[in-house]
Amino acid sequence: MKRLNAGLLAVAFVLSLFAGRLVQLQTIESGHYTARALEQRLRKIDLPAVRGDITDAQGNPLAMTVEARLIYADPKVIKPEKRQPIVNALAPMLGVDPATMLKRLSKPNSRYEVLAHGVRPDQARLVLGMKFLGIGTYPEYRREYPNDSLGAGVIGFVNAEGRGGAGLEYSLNKQLAGRAGWQRIEISPDGQHIPMGEDQKRPPVPGKGVRLTLMRDVQYKAQQAIEAQVKATGARSGSVIVMDPRNGQLLAMASAPGYDPNEYGKSDWRLWGSPLVQEAYEPGSTGKVVTAAAVLERGGITPQTPFRVPYSVRKYDRTFHDSEQHRTEKLTFAGVLAKSSNVGTILASEHIDQNTLYQFLRDFGFAQKTNIGLPAETAGQLRPPNQWSGTDRYPIAFGQSMSVNALQMASVYSTIANGGVRVAPNLVAGTTGEDGSFTPAAAPAQKRVISPQTAQEIRDMLEGVTTKDGTAPKAQIPGYRVAGKTGTAQIVNPSTGTYEDGGYTASFAGFAPADAPQLVVQVVLQHPSRGSYFGGDVAAPVFRDVMGFALQSRKIPPSGSRAPSVKIYADD
Numbered sequence: 291m292k293r294l295n296a297g298l299l300a301v302a303f304v305l306s307l308f309a310g311r312l313v314q315l316q317t318i319e320s321g322h323y324t325a326r327a328l329e330q331r332l333r334k335i336d337l338p339a340v341r342g343d344i345t346d347a348q349g350n351p352l353a354m355t356v357e358a359r360l361i362y363a364d365p366k367v368i369k370p371e372k373r374q375p376i377v378n379a380l381a382p383m384l385g386v387d388p389a390t391m392l393k394r395l396s397k398p399n400s401r402y403e404v405l406a407h408g409v410r411p412d413q414a415r416l417v418l419g420m421k422f423l424g425i426g427t428y429p430e431y432r433r434e435y436p437n438d439s440l441g442a443g444v445i446g447f448v449n450a451e452g453r454g455g456a457g458l459e460y461s462l463n464k465q466l467a468g469r470a471g472w473q474r475i476e477i478s479p480d481g482q483h484i485p486m487g488e489d490q491k492r493p494p495v496p497g498k499g500v501r502l503t504l505m506r507d508v509q510y511k512a513q514q515a516i517e518a519q520v521k522a523t524g525a526r527s528g529s530v531i532v533m534d535p536r537n538g539q540l541l542a543m544a545s546a547p548g549y550d551p552n553e554y555g556k557s558d559w560r561l562w563g564s565p566l567v568q569e570a571y572e573p574g575s576t577g578k579v580v581t582a583a584a585v586l587e588r589g590g591i592t593p594q595t596p597f598r599v600p601y602s603v604r605k606y607d608r609t610f611h612d613s614e615q616h617r618t619e620k621l622t623f624a625g626v627l628a629k630s631s632n633v634g635t636i637l638a639s640e641h642i643d644q645n646t647l648y649q650f651l652r653d654f655g656f657a658q659k660t661n662i663g664l665p666a667e668t669a670g671q672l673r674p675p676n677q678w679s680g681t682d683r684y685p686i687a688f689g690q691s692m693s694v695n696a697l698q699m700a701s702v703y704s705t706i707a708n709g710g711v712r713v714a715p716n717l718v719a720g721t722t723g724e725d726g727s728f729t730p731a732a733a734p735a736q737k738r739v740i741s742p743q744t745a746q747e748i749r750d751m752l753e754g755v756t757t758k759d760g761t762a763p764k765a766q767i768p769g770y771r772v773a774g775k776t777g778t779a780q781i782v783n784p785s786t787g788t789y790e791d792g793g794y795t796a797s798f799a800g801f802a803p804a805d806a807p808q809l810v811v812q813v814v815l816q817h818p819s820r821g822s823y824f825g826g827d828v829a830a831p832v833f834r835d836v837m838g839f840a841l842q843s844r845k846i847p848p849s850g851s852r853a854p855s856v857k858i859y860a861d862d
Contacts, residue, residue, distance in 0.1 A: 335402075335475060338430055338452055339468030342497035344445060344459075346506045347541075347719060351436055352445050353459065353551075358432035359414035361406040361425070365397045368424040376422050383416070384409060407450065408432030433459075435551045441509050443564035444502075444543045444664065444717070447551035455554070456562040458500065458717075461665045465721065468497030499722035503539035508532055511839040513544035515832050516813070520546045523818035523828050526793075529566050529696050530832065531812040532840055535704035535801065538713035538734045540662070541809075541840065543697075567660065567667040570693040571795045571816065574779025575630040575761075575825070577689030577699075579706060581639050582627055582748055583740045584650040589641030593624040593751050596860030599634040608681045610636055613778060613824075625858035628754035630761045630776055632688040639687035644675045647683060653739045654702045655712065656694060662717045670694040690779060700812035703774075703799040706752075707807035710745035712737050749773050753804050754856030765800060765830040767838045769848035773807075774800020774833065776825035781817060793817035798829035802837055803849040811837045 344353040361384060368376070373395045381388040384406040394403040407430065409417070414427045433448040446457020454463035471494035512530040520528040532542035545565050549557035585591040600618045602611035612632050619625075626634030639647065652658070657672035670693045678686075685691040697715055705712040714734040721729050740748075752773035756765045761776040776798050783792035796815045801807040813829040813836070822828055 335428060335473050337471035337473050337491065337494045339470050339494035340431055340496040341433060341448070341468065342466045342499035342722070344466070344500050344502065346502055346504045346509070347539075348505065349501070350506045352441055352502070352504070352506070353448075354434050354436060355431045356434050357411060358407070358430050359409045359411055359427045360404060360430045361409055361414065361417055361427055363395055363403045363405055364424040364426070365395050365400045365403055366424075368395055368422075370396075372423070376425065379420060379422075380405065380417060380425070383413065407452070437506070437510075438552065439548045439550045440506070440513060441504060441543065442548050442551045443545045443561075443566070444504070445551060446562070447554045449554075456551075457564065457665070458502075458663060461663050462500055462718075466497045466500060469495040471495070496724045501719045501722060501728065503541065503717055503719050504543065505541045505843070507843055508836075508840050509542040509544060511843075512542040512836050513546070513548070515835045516544050517546040517548075519815065519828065519832050522820070523815060523823075524820040525796075525815040525828075526817040526819075527565055527569075528815045528832075529813070530836055531566060531696055531700040531810075532836060533700050533704050533715065533810045533812075535707040535713070535807055535810050538701075538704065538715045539719070540697075540715060540717050542836070543717070563666060564664050565816075566696045567662070567664045568695070569816075570668045570670045570695055571814070572690050572692065572779040572781070573694050573699050574689040574777035574795060574797065575632075576775050576777035576797050576799050577692075577694075577702075578627060578630070578635050578687075579702060579748055579752070579775055580650055580654050580656075581635055581647065581687045582623075582751070583654075583706075583744055584647055585623075585638045585641050586744045586747055587650075587740055588646050589638070591623055591638055591641055593622060593747050594857060594860075595623045595638075597621055597623065597626055597634050597637050599626065599631050599637065601633070603633045603636060605636070605684055606680050608684075610684055620860045622857050622860045624751040624754055624856050625759075625860070627751045627775070628757070628760040628856065628858050630755075630778075635688045636684045639683065644678060644683040647687060648672070648675050650739075651686075651692070653712075653737075654705060655698050656692065658698075660695075660697050660701065660715045662697065662715050664717075668693075668695050670698060689777065696812055696814050699797070699799055699814075700810055703801060703812065704810045705739050706745050706748050707773075707801040707810055708745075709742045710738055710740040712739045749801075749804060749807070750854045750856060752800065753853050754858060756800070757856065759858045761824075762798060762800075762826040762830040764826060765798060765833050767802060767834055767841070770802045770838075770841060771804035771849040771851070771853050772800060772802045772837070773804040774798055774830075776830065778824045778826075793819070794823040796823050796825040796828045798825050798833045800833055800837070802841060803846065804853070805849050805851045808846050809837060809840050809844070811840070 341355045377392045381391050446459035449455035454460035471492045473491035516528040516530045529545040549561045659667045659669045672692045716734045720731045756762050756772045779795045780789040781792040799812040801810045811833050813832045
């Protein structure tokens with residue numbers, strides 16, 4: 291009996307300990323353990339903001355945000371033997387590296403691992419349909435480019451981390467992205483979201499939309515034309531710019547070769563930038579208009595001033611020559627420009643000093659970034675006169691021994707077309723808020739560079755370039771007066787540091803209608819290797835096609851006046 295009583299006392303003592311501990315858990319320490327349990331079930335999830343769209347001038351989307359799903363895993367509830375089957379099923383479907391996915395699934399102490407971002411909703415439904423324990427989805431967004439490669443060099447792309455990786459997506463990332471939020475959700479033991487559980491959040495703030503000055507149809511035509519010509523000529527690359535000289539707005543910025551930002555990872559990273567602002571080149575004869583402006587305003591030269599132009603001329607220890615052999619010709623200064631004579635330009639440039647030439651180049655925007663908002667823009671190169679050698683002024687006068695980007699050169703011709711007033715090039719028309727309200731960008735800076743009279747004289751002279759006696763009859767557009775200038779510049783061979791075997795840059799820049807300019811088109815082809823490499827042969831036809839389309843697209847009527855008579859040859 292004593293033994294039984296002792297046993298009962300021992301059992302009673304053990305039960306009292308359990309009861310005491312139960313009381314302790316349910317009363318004294320209940321809050322602590324409840325909090326611990328909730329903490330184990332709660333997960334903090336980032337809520338990305340809806341990224342603002344990028345549209346063209348008419349509101350057509352160039353980059354847009356669409357609904358997507360995030361795929362996540364709760365490794366703690368996934369049995370080791372189930373990891374590989376999950377990887378085998380999901381990795382190929384989601385385009386995720388199998389080894390990376392397996393590593394994430396193999397973190398037994400983790401309750402939340404992201405497996406994939408930006409999954410299409412229909413694909414996410416397939417994932418859930420496989421009913422893998424510990425695999426779930428959550429709403430998010432992904433970036434789409436509905437026009438594929440159209441304007442990719444300008445638009446750029448959003449990378450896998452959700453940040454802009456190139457182009458405007460990169461440079462305007464802060465205002466496009468908005469501010470991300472977060473949400474704490476309660477996860478059940480089997481890894482699923484508990485809809486009525488604990489739920490805290492800081493809502494995301496949507497990004498602003500960006501409306502560009504680009505016009506989708508003009509951009510498409512420009513890109514189609516330059517891609518075809520790059521292929522036909524075997525050029526290393528090519529670009530086309532369409533610009534409104536009156537307000538500096540860029541209507542097209544096309545380059546080739548390009549890439550598809552929807553699948554940027556499959557392309558060469560060197561194609562992700564925009565050569566229109568990132569690539570510096572020697573402009574060649576398209577740069578002669580600046581020398582023309584300088585000598586007309588400061589050198590006492592007129593379009594009718596005669597020059598006796600031999601094939602070559604020697605200055606100090608260097609001999610300069612024209613692109614093609616010819617007998618000595620007696621040309622007007624207008625004829626020098628129309629025939630793109632290097633020697634004639636040198637002779638005219640001796641009517642001004644080198645400081646004057648340098649200042650005009652600077653006033654037209656040489657060696658200064660346009661700051662239109664694209665990343666990694668080059669300012670080009672133009673050394674100050676105190677660093678010029680005795681003969682540098684001569685090649686600089688006809689567009690060599692200095693460099694520009696394509697947009698800078700387009701701006702030069704826009705300045706002439708706009709009566710001598712330089713309007714800063716601009717690409718962003720404004721921003722749109724979540725409610726659709728539009729906020730226009732600040733007005734571009736303006737500066738008078740040359741007098742209206744000088745601009746008019748150059749415009750008339752440039753019409754002579756597109757006549758049968760000039761270098762670019764292939765730039766003519768039926769019904770419209772066209773003015774422009776060819777360029778065929780040598781490229782420095784990086785292996786030797788000389789022009790030998792470096793190839794050529796072929797270009798054409800011009801505007802129409804010449805009597806009342808409304809559009810400027812600049813075409814550049816780098817290193818064409820099949821057929822002709824002259825700007826009048828390979829760049830002028832692209833100008834004609836793109837300008838002709840843009841004139842019709844903008845409903846600009848044909849010229850209503852007769853072209854001026856440009857005297858090419860001087861009287862004997």
